Amino acid sequence: MEVLNTFFVAPFLDMGSDLIFLTEVIIGGMMAGIMYSLVALGFVLIYKASGVFNYAQGAMVLFAALTLVGLMERHVPLVLAIILTMGVMIGLAFLIERYMLRKLVNQAQIILFMAAIGLNFVFEGAGQIAWGSNVKKLDVGIPDKSFEFGGILLNSFDLFAACTAAILVAILALFFQKTPTGRALRAVADDHQAALAVGIPLNTIWVIVWSVAGFVALVAGIMWGGKAGVQFSLVLIALKALPVLILGGFESVPGAIIGGLLIGIFEKISEVYWGPAFGGAIEGWFAYMAALIFLMFRPQGLFGEKIIERV
Amino acid sequence: MTQERQFGNTILNVENVSLSFGGVKALDSVSFDVLEGEVRAIIGPNGAGKSSMLNCINGFYKPTECTIAFKGESHHQMETHQAASMGIARTFQNIALFKGMTTLDNVMTGRNLKMKKNFLWQSLYFGPAVKEELEHREAAERVIDFLEIESIRKTVVGRLPYGLQKRVELARALAAEPEMLLLDEPMAGMNHEEKEDMCRYILDVNEQFSTTIVLIEHDMSVVMDISDRVVVLDYGEKIADGTPDEVRANQRVVDAYLGVKHD
Ligand SMILES: Nc1ncnc2c1ncn2[C@@H]1O[C@H](COP(=O)(O)OP(=O)(O)OP(=O)(O)O)[C@@H](O)[C@H]1O
Ligand SMILES: [Mg+2]
Numbered sequence: 001m002e003v004l005n006t007f008f009v010a011p012f013l014d015m016g017s018d019l020i021f022l023t024e025v026i027i028g029g030m031m032a033g034i035m036y037s038l039v040a041l042g043f044v045l046i047y048k049a050s051g052v053f054n055y056a057q058g059a060m061v062l063f064a065a066l067t068l069v070g071l072m073e074r075h076v077p078l079v080l081a082i083i084l085t086m087g088v089m090i091g092l093a094f095l096i097e098r099y100m101l102r103k104l105v106n107q108a109q110i111i112l113f114m115a116a117i118g119l120n121f122v123f124e125g126a127g128q129i130a131w132g133s134n135v136k137k138l139d140v141g142i143p144d145k146s147f148e149f150g151g152i153l154l155n156s157f158d159l160f161a162a163c164t165a166a167i168l169v170a171i172l173a174l175f176f177q178k179t180p181t182g183r184a185l186r187a188v189a190d191d192h193q194a195a196l197a198v199g200i201p202l203n204t205i206w207v208i209v210w211s212v213a214g215f216v217a218l219v220a221g222i223m224w225g226g227k228a229g230v231q232f233s234l235v236l237i238a239l240k241a242l243p244v245l246i247l248g249g250f251e252s253v254p255g256a257i258i259g260g261l262l263i264g265i266f267e268k269i270s271e272v273y274w275g276p277a278f279g280g281a282i283e284g285w286f287a288y289m290a291a292l293i294f295l296m297f298r299p300q301g302l303f304g305e306k307i308i309e310r311v
Numbered sequence: 312m313t314q315e316r317q318f319g320n321t322i323l324n325v326e327n328v329s330l331s332f333g334g335v336k337a338l339d340s341v342s343f344d345v346l347e348g349e350v351r352a353i354i355g356p357n358g359a360g361k362s363s364m365l366n367c368i369n370g371f372y373k374p375t376e377c378t379i380a381f382k383g384e385s386h387h388q389m390e391t392h393q394a395a396s397m398g399i400a401r402t403f404q405n406i407a408l409f410k411g412m413t414t415l416d417n418v419m420t421g422r423n424l425k426m427k428k429n430f431l432w433q434s435l436y437f438g439p440a441v442k443e444e445l446e447h448r449e450a451a452e453r454v455i456d457f458l459e460i461e462s463i464r465k466t467v468v469g470r471l472p473y474g475l476q477k478r479v480e481l482a483r484a485l486a487a488e489p490e491m492l493l494l495d496e497p498m499a500g501m502n503h504e505e506k507e508d509m510c511r512y513i514l515d516v517n518e519q520f521s522t523t524i525v526l527i528e529h530d531m532s533v534v535m536d537i538s539d540r541v542v543v544l545d546y547g548e549k550i551a552d553g554t555p556d557e558v559r560a561n562q563r564v565v566d567a568y569l570g571v572k573h574d
Contacts, residue, residue, distance in 0.1 A: 186416075191409055194407035198400070
């Protein structure tokens with residue numbers, strides 16, 4: 001009885017008793033969630049266009065943040081440093097296309113996945129060799145203050161980060177749906193061979209998606225790095241995109257966006273209301289757990305189409 | 312074909328194309344030519360190497376030794392991108408459409424090589440980029456009208472019946488304004504009426520845009536009706552080449568189709 005009460009009754013009573021606080025928790029969750037959406041979008045783009053499950057996405061976040069901080073430490077002004085870092089990420093996209101994807105075209109997915117794991121270590125190693133492995137402070141000049149809005153407590157930095165991520169997500173979605181390049185990307189994602197036959201250059205497409213993923217990594221690196229310092233754990237935060245992908249489906253852009261928000265909200269709610277029952281600190285693994293349970297009921301994800309094998 | 316048809320120069324000349332998969336010789340030293348403006352059929356029993364031949368022409372397969380000359384330019388092997396930009400478009404035996412995209416989007420991808428602005432421009436959605444997009448949109452709509460698929464412009468092609476998918480695939484190929492169309496069994500799996508429609512479209516394309524057509528087809532009456540010359544393959548070898556009447560009278564062709572044992 002006692003157990004039932006702590007897990008299934010008390011948390012809901014808590015939620016009902018203070019609705020303003022619940023709203024704050026949900027908003028906090030959405031702000032974290034939109035960042036997950038952004039990173040998940042990076043995964044989805046690469047997965048759709050080049051069939052690679054990009055395990056290195058987290059390391060790319062770390063690498064981008066380290067590069068940015070490293071440049072700023074050498075007194076490069078912020079805007080210039082961001083542009084230079086983006087240049088580095090685009091350069092890396094070229095290298096990845098040239099020396100990894102081009103060699104592995106038409107290989108089995110598991111081989112591409114192994115390559116991505118390798119890439120992960122390259123990024124981790126290169127970032128630390130180039131810029132050192134200390135925790136670094138990243139100050140991009142966004143105030144980190146709390147303020148009240150309509151009775152709800154908000155944090156200015158979180159709000160800024162969430163807005164940036166939301167705008168970026170919207171731009172990416174439009175880019176994908178409305179522009180000729182976006183159409184070419186969707187075509188490649190849909191059917192490689194047919195895309196080749198109509199003359200869409202696969203190599204160019206790969207460079208573009210990996211550059212976009214690099215850009216997403218940079219933004220995520222700035223936001224998370226600015227909040228918690230640039231350090232190795234950035235790699236792990238990016239892996240939060242994994243449950244998002246399970247929830248949203250690996251191939252779905254709207255899935256990545258909504259999945260990210262849902263994971264963010266669930267994570268915060270569980271931490272606040274169920275955390276004490278578990279003795280705290282469940283934010284770290286709750287998302288994975290939730291995604292696994294979800295997978296049992298809908299293996300194709302929220303938006304994925306049910307695949308029935310033709311026999 | 313009743314009236315005498317006039318053709319131009321040789322547009323495609325393939326010489327000694329050989330290709331194997333492991334132990335299987337899919338193509339064994341096959342040569343033939345295609346004249347500008349003609350409808351050229353490739354026929355043969357299952358597994359004869361017909362699709363492989365098309366795949367070599369547009370660069371999906373890399374034959375071991377051969378020369379492929381298109382519009383007088385000679386190549387040892389073709390690259391897919393190169394083939395497409397030289398004016399070769401194609402359809403596939405197992406429809407290769409972008410299943411999650413609409414008919415219009417599919418046809419628009421066919422315009423890809425015609426787009427002059429580079430990728431950076433095409434990533435934007437304003438000014439000159441939009442203007443160019445609209446021009447190509449017009450061209451795509453013309454093809455859609457031509458093949459009478461206006462009603463499914465906005466339908467996701469994965470949901471269309473097979474016969475219509477085949478037509479959308481033809482539309483995408485036509486949107487590239489190709490000089491030569493490679494059609495791999497464009498009428499397979501269609502009913503009689505759909506076949507007749509498809510034949511009419513193919514002949515219309517050939518006449519109105521003077522597009523050269525190379526097609527693979529199993530239905531003999533169709534082949535005899537619409538093609539000017541026929542190549543016959545069997546077990547990777549060319550066993551006959553000529554007008555439909557010549558080919559029909561050829562003993563080796565008759566044997567191959569009746570399954571007479573090779574000696
Ligand atoms: N990608 C491939 N890998 C292995 N073998 C192949 C491949 N493509 C074709 N083959 C083999 O090459 C031979 C010729 O195949 P191809 O598809 O060209 O025949 P086809 O004449 O088009 O037959 P169908 O009328 O059945 O379409 C067959 O034995 C086939 O199994
Ligand atoms: Mg075939």
